[in-house]
Amino acid sequence: MLRMSNLFLRTLRDDPSDAEVPSHRLLVRASYIRRAAPGGFSWLPLGWEVFRNVERIVREEMNAAGFQEVHFPALLPKEPYEATHRYHEYGDNLFRLTDRHGAEFLLAPTHEEMFTLTVKDLYSSYRDLPLVIYQIQTKFRDEARPRAGLLRTREFSMKDSYSFDLDQAGLDVAYQAHRNAYIKLFERMQLPFVIVAATSGAMGGSASEEFLAPLPVGEDTFVRCTSCDFAANVEAVHTPVPDAIPFDGLPASMVHNTPKTPTIAKLVDYVNGVGENGDASLRHPDRDWTAADTLKNVVVTLRHPDGTTEPLAVGLEGHREVDMKRLEAQVAPAEVAPFDEDDFKKYPALKKGYIGPGALGANKESGIRYLLDPRIVDGTQWITGADQYNQHVLHLTAGRDFTGDGVVEAAEILDGDVCPSCGSNVEIARGIEIGHIFQLGTKYATALELTVRDENDKPVTPTMGSYGVGVSRCLAAVAEATLDDNGLCWPREISPADFHIVSAGKEGTPHGPYAEELASSLEAAGLRVLLDDRPKTSPGVKFKDAELIGVPTIVVVGRGLNNEDDPTIEVKDRKTGEREDISTSVIVDHLIALAR
RNA sequence: CGGGGUGUAGCGCAGCUUGGUUAGCGCGCCUGCUUUGGGAGCAGGAGGCCGGGAGUUCGAAUCUCCCCACCCCGACCA
Numbered sequence: 001m002l003r004m005s006n007l008f009l010r011t012l013r014d015d016p017s018d019a020e021v022p023s024h025r026l027l028v029r030a031s032y033i034r035r036a037a038p039g040g041f042s043w044l045p046l047g048w049e050v051f052r053n054v055e056r057i058v059r060e061e062m063n064a065a066g067f068q069e070v071h072f073p074a075l076l077p078k079e080p081y082e083a084t085h086r087y088h089e090y091g092d093n094l095f096r097l098t099d100r101h102g103a104e105f106l107l108a109p110t111h112e113e114m115f116t117l118t119v120k121d122l123y124s125s126y127r128d129l130p131l132v133i134y135q136i137q138t139k140f141r142d143e144a145r146p147r148a149g150l151l152r153t154r155e156f157s158m159k160d161s162y163s164f165d166l167d168q169a170g171l172d173v174a175y176q177a178h179r180n181a182y183i184k185l186f187e188r189m190q191l192p193f194v195i196v197a198a199t200s201g202a203m204g205g206s207a208s209e210e211f212l213a214p215l216p217v218g219e220d221t222f223v224r225c226t227s228c229d230f231a232a233n234v235e236a237v238h239t240p241v242p243d244a245i246p247f248d249g250l251p252a253s254m255v256h257n258t259p260k261t262p263t264i265a266k267l268v269d270y271v272n273g274v275g276e277n278g279d280a281s282l283r284h285p286d287r288d289w290t291a292a293d294t295l296k297n298v299v300v301t302l303r304h305p306d307g308t309t310e311p312l313a314v315g316l317e318g319h320r321e322v323d324m325k326r327l328e329a330q331v332a333p334a335e336v337a338p339f340d341e342d343d344f345k346k347y348p349a350l351k352k353g354y355i356g357p358g359a360l361g362a363n364k365e366s367g368i369r370y371l372l373d374p375r376i377v378d379g380t381q382w383i384t385g386a387d388q389y390n391q392h393v394l395h396l397t398a399g400r401d402f403t404g405d406g407v408v409e410a411a412e413i414l415d416g417d418v419c420p421s422c423g424s425n426v427e428i429a430r431g432i433e434i435g436h437i438f439q440l441g442t443k444y445a446t447a448l449e450l451t452v453r454d455e456n457d458k459p460v461t462p463t464m465g466s467y468g469v470g471v472s473r474c475l476a477a478v479a480e481a482t483l484d485d486n487g488l489c490w491p492r493e494i495s496p497a498d499f500h501i502v503s504a505g506k507e508g509t510p511h512g513p514y515a516e517e518l519a520s521s522l523e524a525a526g527l528r529v530l531l532d533d534r535p536k537t538s539p540g541v542k543f544k545d546a547e548l549i550g551v552p553t554i555v556v557v558g559r560g561l562n563n564e565d566d567p568t569i570e571v572k573d574r575k576t577g578e579r580e581d582i583s584t585s586v587i588v589d590h591l592i593a594l595a596r
Numbered sequence: 597c598g599g600g601g602u603g604u605a606g607c608g609c610a611g612c613u614u615g616g617u618u619a620g621c622g623c624g625c626c627u628g629c630u631u632u633g634g635g636a637g638c639a640g641g642a643g644g645c646c647g648g649g650a651g652u653u654c655g656a657a658u659c660u661c662c663c664c665a666c667c668c669c670g671a672c673c674a
C-alpha cells in the first residue's frame with residue numbers, strides 16, 4: 001500500500017518554469033520524475049510504478065506473441081559497430097567513451113549488431129529459425145536537443161526486438177506478428193495511434209511503418225484524411241494526378257514586363273494590378289490571381305554518395321514550398337543541398353527570381369534536369385519566369401509550351417489537399433513516434449557474416465527485422481493523451497494504483513480507521529491502493545493532490561460516513577468527474593467491480 | 597549548429613534600467629495555538645557563493661567580457 005503520509009514525493013503548486021509541454025509539467029508537479037541531467041530524468045516512486053506498468057504491458061504482449069526476452073549490455077565495444085559502419089555513420093548522436101586501456105566503447109543507441117552476433121554465436125542451422133528475441137533496455141543517444149520532458153531524452157528505455165528468418169515470407173510473418181502485438185499493447189495502454197508508412201533512413205532495408213500517437217506536442221508531422229482512415233508520413237503521400245486539359249481554345253502564352261517581381265508575392269500583386277507599379281491589364285477576367293496560378297521553379301544541388309554533385313530543378317505550384325524530406329525520399333540515396341550564389345554564377349542561364357521552364361531541362365540551355373510536380377498536367381496554364389530579369393510569361397501551358405524531364409513528389413503537403421485514398425481532404429497533424437517496425441533485410445547479417453546451413457548444407461543469410469517501442473516515451477504519450485486541467489489521468493492498468501483513498505475526517509473521528517480498513521480490504525482482493533492518511537492536512541489539499549496524481553478512481557471517506565442510518569463513501573471517477581455515494585454495506589464489492 | 601528567451605532559497609517570482617542598508621515576496625519546510633469537504637488562520641523560525649569565471653569600481657545580484665545550463669522555434673533525429 002502506498003501511503004501519502006510517508007510516500008517519497010512533494011507535489012508542487014506551481015508549474016516548473018523549465019517545463020512547457022503539459023505531460024512534462026504535470027509529471028514533475030505530481031512528483032513522478034525529476035530532471036537529473038540534460039536529457040535525463042530520475043524516477044520517483046509514483047513514476048517508477050507507472051514505468052513498470054507500461055513496461056509490463058509491453059513485456060506481456062511480446063511474450064504472448066511468442067518472443068523471448070534477453071538482455072544485453074548498454075556498454076559495448078566499438079568493433080561490431082565498425083563492421084556495419086555505424087560507429088561513424090551514427091555521427092554525433094553516438095555516445096563514445098574510452099576505457100583505462102585506451103579501448104573504445106559506446107553506449108548503445110540500438111542493438112542490431114549485438115543481437116546478430118549472438119545469433120551467429122549460438123545458431124548455425126535453418127532448423128533453428130525462425131527466431132524472435134527482444135529486450136527492454138536503456139538506450140543512449142546524444143540528442144542535439146532533448147526536449148519535452150520524457151518525450152526526447154538522451155537516456156531512455158526502449159523495447160527492441162529482432163527477427164531472424166530464412167526468407168521474405170518468414171520475415172513477413174514476423175513483421176505482421178509485431179504489428180499485431182503493437183496494436184494490442186497500445187490499445188491496452190489506451191493510447192490512440194495511427195500507423196504510417198515510413199522511410200527507413202539510416203537503418204537500411206525496405207518495409208517500415210511508424211506508430212504515431214496523434215498529439216500536438218509530437219515532433220513528427222504526418223498527413224491524415226479528415227474523412228477516411230488514411231494516414232501517412234509526408235514522404236509517403238502520393239499526389240493524385242488530375243486529368244489533362246485539352247489545348248483547344250487555351251490562350252497563347254505571352255511574355256510581359258514584370259519589373260521588381262523576384263518573389264511570388266510580388267509577382268501575384270503585380271499581375272493583379274496591386275501596388276504602385278502593378279499592371280491592371282494582366283488581371284484575370286473573373287477573379288484575382290493567386291500564388292497557386294504561378295509555377296515556381298526551385299533549383300537545388302544533389303549530392304550523390306560518390307561525392308559528385310548535380311543541379312536539379314523542381315517545378316511546382318507557387319504557393320507550395322519544396323519539402324526537403326519528400327524530395328530526399330525521391331532522390332535517395334542522394335542528399336539535397338540548397339543552390340547558393342556560387343552555383344548561380346556557374347549557370348548564367350538561370351535568372352534568379354525569373355527562372356522558367358524555358359531554361360530548364362536536360363536538353364535546354366542550362367542542361368539542368370527539370371522535374372515537375374504531378375499536378376502540372378498537360379493543359380494547365382501558368383504564370384512563370386521568362387528567364388529574363390523583370391519578365392514573366394502568362395498562360396504558359398504544360399505539354400504545349402513546355403515539358404519536364406519527369407515527375408517528382410517534392411511539393412509540401414498542405415491542409416486541404418486531396419486525399420489519395422478517398423478523394424476527400426487531408427490535414428497535417430503532429431504525432432509522437434511510439435513504435436517503429438522495420439524489415440531490415442540482410443544488411444546486418446551480411447556485414448557481420450551471419451549465415452545458417454539450409455537443407456542442402458548451403459550457407460544462407462537470414463533476413464532480419466527490427467522493431468522498437470519507446471517505453472518511457474509511451475508513458476509520456478499516455479500522460480499527454482489523458483491529462484486535463486486538474487492533472488494526470490491514468491488508465492487503470494498504467495496507474496500507480498487502482499484507488500486513491502482520501503481520508504477526509506478530522507483527527508479522532510472514525511474516518512481514519514475506516515479508510516485504513518477499506519484500503520486493507522481492497523488490497524486483500526488484489527487491488528492497489530494509494531491511501532492519503534496524512535494527518536493535519538486539509539481536505540482541500542488532499543483533493544487537489546488526488547486530481548493531480550491522477551489515479552482513475554478517487555474514494556473519499558468523508559462526511560457521508562456520518563449518516564447514522566446508511567453511512568456512505570464517495571466514489572469519484574477522475575476522468576469524468578462523476579461522483580456517487582455508495583453505501584458502506586456494498587462499497588468493497590462496488591470498488592472491486594469497478595477495477596475489474 | 598542558427599535564431600529568440602531565461603538563470604536570484606526546494607518551487608514560482610520581484611529587485612537589475614539609474615551600482616550603495618542586513619537581497620525581498622508567495623508557496624513549501626520547522627515550532628506553537630486555532631482550523632478540517634476543495635491548495636486554512638495567527639505568531640515565531642530556518643533556509644541564498646544572486647548559474648560560473650574574469651574584469652571595471654571605494655563598493656557589483658545590478659555595468660563589461662567569456663563560459664555553462666535550461667526553455668522555445670528551426671536544422672538534425674532507429
